[in-house]
Amino acid sequence: MRSAASFATLEARTQEAIKSAGMNVVARASASDGAKSRGVTIRGDVVLGIFRNDFAVRMLEANIDAGIEAPVRLHLVEEPDGTSSIRYHLPSTVFGRYDGEAIKALGRELDPIFEKIVAQAAAG
Numbered sequence: 001m002r003s004a005a006s007f008a009t010l011e012a013r014t015q016e017a018i019k020s021a022g023m024n025v026v027a028r029a030s031a032s033d034g035a036k037s038r039g040v041t042i043r044g045d046v047v048l049g050i051f052r053n054d055f056a057v058r059m060l061e062a063n064i065d066a067g068i069e070a071p072v073r074l075h076l077v078e079e080p081d082g083t084s085s086i087r088y089h090l091p092s093t094v095f096g097r098y099d100g101e102a103i104k105a106l107g108r109e110l111d112p113i114f115e116k117i118v119a120q121a122a123a124g
Helices: 007-020 031-037 053-062 064-069 091-096 101-123
Strands: 024-030 045-051 072-078 084-088
Touching (some): 007 045, 007 072, 007 084, 007 101, 024 031, 031 045, 045 053, 084 101
Antiparallel strands (some): 024 045
16 A cells, blocks of 8 residues: 555554554564664665454464464555555454464454554555
């Protein structure tokens, strides 16, 4: 999902959208922050891990092997033209490859939450 927003604005909007959706950022990794700490400049690049404990408990009950997939990630990227984008896989895709209807249903339940976060963040 492309956004006309700057990278910094997109990250702030994404954080707000996550909170608004009742979800939590449980992990943040930034290649650009790491590079900056070494004196190297690259385009903005952040991966946010998003989940919530009630979903985590249900996920593990549905299929313990799916635990490797949590948190679900959003990849925020600063594009060369100064705009930004959010790249992600829908939870139904992430969890859909595991056996059991309960894990597949959880992925489908999470899809609209993540779609709303991404749309809200990208549009501002």
